[in-house]
Amino acid sequence: xxxxxxxxxxxxxxxxxxxxxxxxxxxxxxxxxxxxxxxxxxxxxxxxxxxxxxxxxxxxxxxxxxxxxxxxxxxxxxxxxxxxxxxxxxxxxxxxxxxxxxxxxxxxxxxxxxxxxxxxxxxxxxxxxxxxxxxxxxxxxxxxxxxxxxxxxxxxxxxxxxxxxxxxxxxxxxxxxxxxxxxxxxxxxxxxxxxxxxxxxxxxxxxxxxxxxxxxxxxxxxxxxxxxxxxxxxx
Numbered sequence: 001x002x003x004x005x006x007x008x009x010x011x012x013x014x015x016x017x018x019x020x021x022x023x024x025x026x027x028x029x030x031x032x033x034x035x036x037x038x039x040x041x042x043x044x045x046x047x048x049x050x051x052x053x054x055x056x057x058x059x060x061x062x063x064x065x066x067x068x069x070x071x072x073x074x075x076x077x078x079x080x081x082x083x084x085x086x087x088x089x090x091x092x093x094x095x096x097x098x099x100x101x102x103x104x105x106x107x108x109x110x111x112x113x114x115x116x117x118x119x120x121x122x123x124x125x126x127x128x129x130x131x132x133x134x135x136x137x138x139x140x141x142x143x144x145x146x147x148x149x150x151x152x153x154x155x156x157x158x159x160x161x162x163x164x165x166x167x168x169x170x171x172x173x174x175x176x177x178x179x180x181x182x183x184x185x186x187x188x189x190x191x192x193x194x195x196x197x198x199x200x201x202x203x204x205x206x207x208x209x210x211x212x213x214x215x216x217x218x219x220x221x222x223x224x225x226x227x228x229x230x231x232x233x234x235x
Contacts, residue, residue, distance in 0.1 A: 002114075004103025008033070009114025012107065016115075016124060023129025026108070026194050030201040033104065038209060045213040054079070108195040125194070135194040143196040144188030150203040152181040157210040 011032070016025040057079055065072035107114045115121050125136045132139050155177045188196040 002106070004099055005106040005114045008103055008107045009111065009116075012111065013115045013121070016121075021129065022124045022127040022135050022194065023132070023197060025124075026135075026197050027201055030198050031205065033100075034202060034205045034209075037100065041206075041209055042213060042216065045217055104198065105195070108198050109192065111194065129193075129197070132193045135197075136192050138189055138191060139193040139196060140189050143193055143200060144185045147188045147196055147200040147203065148181040148185035150200055150207065151184045152177065154203045154206045154210065155180060157207065157214070160214075 012025060012029045015028050015032075016022060019025050019028060058076065061072060061075050061079065065075060111125055112121060126134050129135055131142065138144075159173055159177055184199065188199070
């Protein structure tokens, strides 16, 4: 993760040079990184919307050829080709995002290692911010609870976006909606406050992204329905 954490550390160091406070630098840093990743989120949501639209046809084929997997796979490939849809297209944005996220965590868990070891930076990591006296130490309640709550909202939105797909309907998804935010609360109580600020801001921005992308998803579905009606009229 050093390969990704090092350039991210340079960016955070540059932002800190402008704002002069480590807490504010983390917030600005989170906004910049999240906005740069927006095209990936957008592509993933559009792919999820396409998957939900194709799901009834997929289920019909699965029921029809449940005892013949070879024919089922051939029919599914034929369907995807006919609809000009790649079922793996939604995975690529996630694959690209994961190394970046791991790099961010490595950076914010040990910022001095990647930002530099000057006396100014050593002191900056221990800056106070709002009610937090030292950003290098855990905040035991407020930030972890805020991070857990924002994670729950973001997770719920994701579940709604995936409604109608196998992933969205999976029982594990419903369970994780409650377990994951609780895990975030407990992890937030042990992580440096700077890292928990990043997670909280990251999920808050994601919530606003989801609200916007839901509108995009609705437009895509309306466009798909209109195309379907036009096809029926032509027939």
